[in-house]
Amino acid sequence: MSKSNASESAANSTFPEIASALRAAQRIVIVSHVRPDGDAFGSQLALALSLRQLGKDVAVWNEDGLLDKYSFIPGGELLHVPTADAAPFDLGVALDTAGQNRLGLAGELARAPKWINIDHHPTNPRYGDLVFIDPTAPATGQILFELISSEDLPMDAKIAENLFVAISTDTGSFQYPNTTARTFEIGAELVKCGVDVGRVSQLLYESYPLRRAELLRELLGTMRIEANGNVAAFSLSLAVVERLRVKAEDNEGLIDHLRAIEGVVVAVFFEELIEGKVRVSMRSKSETADVSDICQRFGGGGHKLAAGARIRGSLAEVEERVLKAISDVVNCNS
Amino acid sequence: MSKSNASESAANSTFPEIASALRAAQRIVIVSHVRPDGDAFGSQLALALSLRQLGKDVAVWNEDGLLDKYSFIPGGELLHVPTADAAPFDLGVALDTAGQNRLGLAGELARAPKWINIDHHPTNPRYGDLVFIDPTAPATGQILFELISSEDLPMDAKIAENLFVAISTDTGSFQYPNTTARTFEIGAELVKCGVDVGRVSQLLYESYPLRRAELLRELLGTMRIEANGNVAAFSLSLAVVERLRVKAEDNEGLIDHLRAIEGVVVAVFFEELIEGKVRVSMRSKSETADVSDICQRFGGGGHKLAAGARIRGSLAEVEERVLKAISDVVNCNS
Numbered sequence: 001m002s003k004s005n006a007s008e009s010a011a012n013s014t015f016p017e018i019a020s021a022l023r024a025a026q027r028i029v030i031v032s033h034v035r036p037d038g039d040a041f042g043s044q045l046a047l048a049l050s051l052r053q054l055g056k057d058v059a060v061w062n063e064d065g066l067l068d069k070y071s072f073i074p075g076g077e078l079l080h081v082p083t084a085d086a087a088p089f090d091l092g093v094a095l096d097t098a099g100q101n102r103l104g105l106a107g108e109l110a111r112a113p114k115w116i117n118i119d120h121h122p123t124n125p126r127y128g129d130l131v132f133i134d135p136t137a138p139a140t141g142q143i144l145f146e147l148i149s150s151e152d153l154p155m156d157a158k159i160a161e162n163l164f165v166a167i168s169t170d171t172g173s174f175q176y177p178n179t180t181a182r183t184f185e186i187g188a189e190l191v192k193c194g195v196d197v198g199r200v201s202q203l204l205y206e207s208y209p210l211r212r213a214e215l216l217r218e219l220l221g222t223m224r225i226e227a228n229g230n231v232a233a234f235s236l237s238l239a240v241v242e243r244l245r246v247k248a249e250d251n252e253g254l255i256d257h258l259r260a261i262e263g264v265v266v267a268v269f270f271e272e273l274i275e276g277k278v279r280v281s282m283r284s285k286s287e288t289a290d291v292s293d294i295c296q297r298f299g300g301g302g303h304k305l306a307a308g309a310r311i312r313g314s315l316a317e318v319e320e321r322v323l324k325a326i327s328d329v330v331n332c333n334s
Numbered sequence: 335m336s337k338s339n340a341s342e343s344a345a346n347s348t349f350p351e352i353a354s355a356l357r358a359a360q361r362i363v364i365v366s367h368v369r370p371d372g373d374a375f376g377s378q379l380a381l382a383l384s385l386r387q388l389g390k391d392v393a394v395w396n397e398d399g400l401l402d403k404y405s406f407i408p409g410g411e412l413l414h415v416p417t418a419d420a421a422p423f424d425l426g427v428a429l430d431t432a433g434q435n436r437l438g439l440a441g442e443l444a445r446a447p448k449w450i451n452i453d454h455h456p457t458n459p460r461y462g463d464l465v466f467i468d469p470t471a472p473a474t475g476q477i478l479f480e481l482i483s484s485e486d487l488p489m490d491a492k493i494a495e496n497l498f499v500a501i502s503t504d505t506g507s508f509q510y511p512n513t514t515a516r517t518f519e520i521g522a523e524l525v526k527c528g529v530d531v532g533r534v535s536q537l538l539y540e541s542y543p544l545r546r547a548e549l550l551r552e553l554l555g556t557m558r559i560e561a562n563g564n565v566a567a568f569s570l571s572l573a574v575v576e577r578l579r580v581k582a583e584d585n586e587g588l589i590d591h592l593r594a595i596e597g598v599v600v601a602v603f604f605e606e607l608i609e610g611k612v613r614v615s616m617r618s619k620s621e622t623a624d625v626s627d628i629c630q631r632f633g634g635g636g637h638k639l640a641a642g643a644r645i646r647g648s649l650a651e652v653e654e655r656v657l658k659a660i661s662d663v664v665n666c667n668s
Contacts, residue, residue, distance in 0.1 A: 173507045179531045181526045182522070206594045207594055210559065213566075217554035257547060258547070262541055
């Protein structure tokens with residue numbers, strides 16, 4: 001992919017420009033970020049299925065392949081890990097990816113003379129030739145719905161289901177503050193296109209391996225409440241990871257069980273790593289408890305309300321140091 | 335309230351008839367079912383706030399009062415437990431209540447010469463004088479939105495928030511199979527009226543007492559997987575109820591942690607009761623594993639996919655008997 005140049009493209013390309021480039025190309029590669037989520041997969045496959053109806057040769061690449069959790073989504077079989085020997089494409093499309101490096105191998109191996117970059121992350125540096133960044137969209141899938149609708153690109157029930165997966169997962173099922181009236185309107189349109197809301201939602205939200213329930217049991221077993229109920233923490237040891245054969249994706253969202261506890265201002269998840277370090281993830285419910293600031297002291301970073309660090313030491317040592325640091329901040333502010 | 339007579343009112347009253355009765359009355363009582371949920375409270379308070387803007391004297395009664403979990407909803411202070419000495423009302427409105435007996439004290443103590451009955455439960459026997467039952471509506475709140483919109487009754491951000499609470503909770507945040515395109519369209523309208531989706535959803539879904547996290551820890555600690563992974567169960571002993579001071583409302587939805595496990599067909603929740611019995615709740619994911627049938631054998635009942643029973647015996651005894659019965663059914667069918 002060509003290098004980005006933010007100054008050249010401060011304004012978004014138009015949907016007609018983007019649609020015109022898509023219609024002009026024959027061999028198109030669609031890529032998205034490593035550690036993919038529902039918005040990455042749903043956006044990639046919605047666009048891929050639409051372009052295939054236009055007779056395009058479409059490759060859909062993600063470094064991590066299709067995660068088990070999303071194996072049900074229509075067109076999932078089109079998604080592959082990148083290959084080094086693929087012939088150059090006419091056009092590349094990067095979706096939902098705030099930085100080129102986050103494309104991983106898919107960005108490194110996909111060769112194309114022209115790139116489209118569509119995303120909703122405000123920090124996207126506007127890499128590529130045709131760029132459309134809308135930070136007010138709760139999901140890249142919402143932008144794609146607008147593109148497909150306004151440019152009359154093919155739409156059907158399978159494409160709609162992928163867009164629904166993208167939008168639903170990135171809004172926490174129409175719950176997060178980024179959810180707008182337009183998001184609901186699009187939900188209505190997608191249902192009219194044939195999305196089975198009950199079925200898709202059950203597959204997305206009410207289905208996980210036994211391993212995850214066992215993992216939650218272990219984590220809650222280590223739950224600690226500190227600083228007069230302001231801080232909640234739990235820990236995952238390597239012994240448990242090995243015993244339950246925990247996968248990285250199993251941990252997703254588990255910290256929310258702590259964050260949801262009334263009175264808790266900072267939630268903390270400690271994960272023992274093989275290299276003698278501990279990965280610490282923090283969530284704050286208050287701007288006055290800036291977890292990014294706390295994580296920076298331990299060599300990490302992030303946002304005020306969500307941050308993390310990798311800290312050298314045993315699980316017990318790191319827990320004590322970090323909880324002490326958080327308690328000091330929380331007690332200072334309360 | 336007057337006795338129901340299903341044969342007299344097989345067709346629904348019209349929205350103009352219902353609005354006309356509401357406008358004609360001055361003293362109005364709005365009631366809903368015992369063990370109230372978001373649709374009960376949201377519907378009651380949405381209609382109450384709208385009618386107050388028309389200058390009506392409105393009483394909002396629920397036998398259980400306002401649950402802590404819903405203390406944030408606008409107009410919550412209007413909701414009271416029924417009183418025996420209230421003067422007769424001009425009009426009574428029963429919302430979201432499939433049977434008159436489910437109104438509890440609110441139905442017994444509210445005197446009015448005329449009753450409106452609005453509900454979405456298909457089993458509603460059509461009690462009352464003006465009746466509107468729409469089983470295709472996912473929530474009574476959705477019917478009220480249509481009534482308020484089409485009859486030009488007052489609407490504002492507070493009324494919209496109550497309707498959003500009603501619809502969101504009865505669709506599991508726009509996830510259950512009853513969610514329609516119209517439900518999403520109404521979501522969009524309510525956001526345009528001023529609903530803060532992020533705030534309301536956080537209060538509804540991402541906030542619970544520490545007690546509930548501790549309860550989940552205890553339950554997962556007793557988790558059993560039986561019948562080759564087809565059956566998952568956990569148990570709540572009286573000792574844990576007393577130690578954690580568990581309230582009845584804390585248990586709501588916890589069985590879903592078992593139902594969501596991949597491969598599990600039947601989820602079972604055992605609760606030890608003080609009178610030497612055990613309350614058993616079952617959820618099935620398959621029509622071929624009819625939990626209503628299993629519960630009937632133990633003197634209980636319910637639907638094919640959700641049923642329950644109260645069974646005499648110790649926790650351990652009842653667990654063994656019930657799990658044996660379920661395993662027989664599941665193994666027969668698999």
